[in-house]
Amino acid sequence: MSKVVNGVSLPDMPWEEKPAGCTKQLWRYSANPIIDWNPIPDGARAFNSAVVPYGDGYVGVFRIDHHNAMPQLHFGTSANAVDWDINNDAIQFVDEDGNPMPRSAYYYDPRVVKIEDTYYVTWCNEFAGTMSPTIGIAKTDDFKTFVQLENAYLPFNRNGVLFPRKINGEFVMLNRPSDDGHTPFGDMYVSRSPDMTFWGKHRLVMKSGVGGWWEGTKIGPGPVPIEMDDCWLVIYHAVINNCNGFVYSMSTVLLDLDDPSKVLARGNQALLSPEKDYETTGFVPNVTFPCATLCDADTGRLAIYYGAADTYTALAFGKVQDLVEWTKANSSV
Ligand code: BMA
Numbered sequence: 299m300s301k302v303v304n305g306v307s308l309p310d311m312p313w314e315e316k317p318a319g320c321t322k323q324l325w326r327y328s329a330n331p332i333i334d335w336n337p338i339p340d341g342a343r344a345f346n347s348a349v350v351p352y353g354d355g356y357v358g359v360f361r362i363d364h365h366n367a368m369p370q371l372h373f374g375t376s377a378n379a380v381d382w383d384i385n386n387d388a389i390q391f392v393d394e395d396g397n398p399m400p401r402s403a404y405y406y407d408p409r410v411v412k413i414e415d416t417y418y419v420t421w422c423n424e425f426a427g428t429m430s431p432t433i434g435i436a437k438t439d440d441f442k443t444f445v446q447l448e449n450a451y452l453p454f455n456r457n458g459v460l461f462p463r464k465i466n467g468e469f470v471m472l473n474r475p476s477d478d479g480h481t482p483f484g485d486m487y488v489s490r491s492p493d494m495t496f497w498g499k500h501r502l503v504m505k506s507g508v509g510g511w512w513e514g515t516k517i518g519p520g521p522v523p524i525e526m527d528d529c530w531l532v533i534y535h536a537v538i539n540n541c542n543g544f545v546y547s548m549s550t551v552l553l554d555l556d557d558p559s560k561v562l563a564r565g566n567q568a569l570l571s572p573e574k575d576y577e578t579t580g581f582v583p584n585v586t587f588p589c590a591t592l593c594d595a596d597t598g599r600l601a602i603y604y605g606a607a608d609t610y611t612a613l614a615f616g617k618v619q620d621l622v623e624w625t626k627a628n629s630s631v
Pocket of ligand 1: 406407582585587
């Protein structure tokens with residue numbers, strides 16, 4: 299059995315045991331969704347958001363779509379990682395000298411990761427004044443001041459997901475090059491940086507469709523990879539295009555610890571697909587989009603935070619050891 303490496307103990311994280319009769323590796327929280335429509339006065343929907351343990355509780359960077367449909371990032375806190383208190387004001391990023399950064403037209407799908415003693419936020423950011431997506435990066439030590447760094451890439455790119463530690467002395471980021479529309483394609487790449495500013499050594503990790511039609515349109519990285527003793531466990535989103543449009547599911551892939559461009563095993567089917575009302579009905583129907591996890595290193599309990607129907611925030615549970623075993627036993631490669 300694989301073990302979690304470099305993890306933290308989270309004995310009080312949200313958790314429910316697998317329901318009797320459940321044959322799947324992931325199961326939903328019985329009180330889903332945890333965030334409903336209109337979570338704050340200025341926001342219509344909170345979804346595709348990031349949470350991390352911090353201090354005595356948890357903090358989050360939330361994607362909040364405002365009533366004009368434009369997404370912003372809002373900071374939130376929680377004692378139990380289920381009930382969230384989200385600021386009505388969007389995060390105002392500053393430059394290295396503390397001056398407010400010009401606002402982007404949109405900020406969405408954030409991830410948050412702690413690397414050494416600094417927290418980094420990555421998100422899909424407007425490339426200055428072009429309405430074209432790239433990956434924005436900011437750092438914070440206290441979740442009060444968020445210092446925005448250079449965008450990582452030229453347009454177009456969505457989904458920048460940092461590994462939780464340097465690999466061979468470099469920062470490493472999974473990402474998904476795209477177009478500036480709803481992107482009818484998408485493969486997963488990995489890029490490296492010595493300093494969080496200059497990104498290069500780009501490598502393909504995996505292409506869509508290898509496992510079958512369920513992931514035939516596009517794939518992209520989800521939450522921050524989880525370090526196991528024999529692999530990186532990565533949850534990814536996988537998109538099918540059917541008569542009704544795109545459907546977003548999730549599955550798992552295991553990457554090589556020293557060279558995460560190498561796929562060790564990759565799930566051959568979806569582990570969670572839209573099926574509940576809050577996943578199939580909302581602002582964008584049929585979306586389950588994972589952006590964050592909490593993992594208790596002692597037990598391997600995993601809570602996945604996913605956006606449901608671009609409207610709600612929901613939780614699913616699993617065990618990391620079981621997900622690694624399942625991926626190895628049900629691999630498409
Ligand atoms: C993707 C991203 C996600 C969104 C999904 C479904 O391209 O924009 O934020 O959840 O589409 O609308």
